Amino acid sequence: AGEGTLIEQTVKRLQKVPETKEIFLISNSRFRERLDSMFPGIFKILEPIGKNTAPACAVANEYTLRKYGEIILGIFPSDHFIREDEIFIEAVEEAKGLAQKGYIVTIGMKPTRPETGYGYIERGEKIGKRSYKAIKFHEKPDRETAEKYISSGNFYWNAGMFVWRTDVFDESVKKFMPEFYKVLKESKFPEELDKIYKEAPEISVDYAVMEKADNIAVVEGEFFWEDLGSFPSLFKVLNTDEKGNLILGGAVVSECRNSLFIQRGPVIAAYGLSDIIVISTDDVVLVIPMSEAQNIKKLRAILKEKGLEKLL
Known part of the structure; x- marks a missing residue:
């Protein structure tokens, strides 16, 4: 990019x-x-x-x-x-x-x-x-x-x-x-x-x-x-596979479409998903529909209430 x-x-x-x-x-x-x-x-x-x-x-x-x-x-x-x-x-x-x-x-x-x-x-x-x-x-x-x-x-x-x-x-x-x-x-x-x-x-x-x-x-x-x-915007500047998936890291993906996988922690193994964001880090795994990506701030607020705001 x-x-x-x-x-x-x-x-x-x-x-x-x-x-x-x-x-x-x-x-x-x-x-x-x-x-x-x-x-x-x-x-x-x-x-x-x-x-x-x-x-x-x-x-x-x-x-x-x-x-x-x-x-x-x-x-x-x-x-x-x-x-x-x-x-x-x-x-x-x-x-x-x-x-x-x-x-x-x-x-x-x-x-x-x-x-x-x-x-x-x-x-x-x-x-x-x-x-x-x-x-x-x-x-x-x-x-x-x-x-x-x-x-x-x-x-x-x-x-x-x-x-x-x-x-x-x-x-x-x-x-x-x-x-x-x-x-x-x-x-x-x-x-x-x-x-x-x-x-x-x-x-x-x-x-x-x-x-x-x-x-x-x-x-x-x-x-x-x-x-x-904004996670969906990554699709505008990075190359996807033939099924529209954007895979960063070593995620194992099969029969998935139009989804984002970012592996920075545990291995992601995904099958049959569509329009989903999955991100793994050393501390947390995030799973959210692509259509709800802008609501990550709401999730951050929930984590903050639980004293876990550093995870996102």
């Missing part, structure tokens, strides 16, 4: 963006050793506990604001597969221009199928070559609603890529997350990261800021994109 891991591809891609002063990573502390070995010269914000994307974005913005003052900051997930880096960079450059004017910008992807696993962004007035004011962020729809979104031609997939000016986003955190904003401003960084995350709300940046702010813009990403945080 490309040279290196997805996170390595992401870093290399961002190194091509003009006038980039620094690339840093924000991830979970359990990946410390792996990230240090992969990126020895890159600063890392290592979260003691995951609290979704709003605290991560706010902490990343606070780090950047303290170090550089008023500057453009981009947020890019590391599990996205992107082709056509030049077109990606063009979109980022347009987003930077809008961010400089005071917009909080998201790069949206034109939907190619009625996907129910992504949120959608509704576009309004055109304000640039490939950019629009964003009217509304819509939660993950059912299939019928997703089909309506596509036929209207006014919706993009919410790809979780954002560009903003640090002082503008800082004001949004102050306005929409006032209690957490106070904690951020009163804490030493990064020495008091544990304290910051202890007080952080568990909420996505979409819910916390994007759905409430009135200065949101969307730039259409015209490059090839897949979010490989």
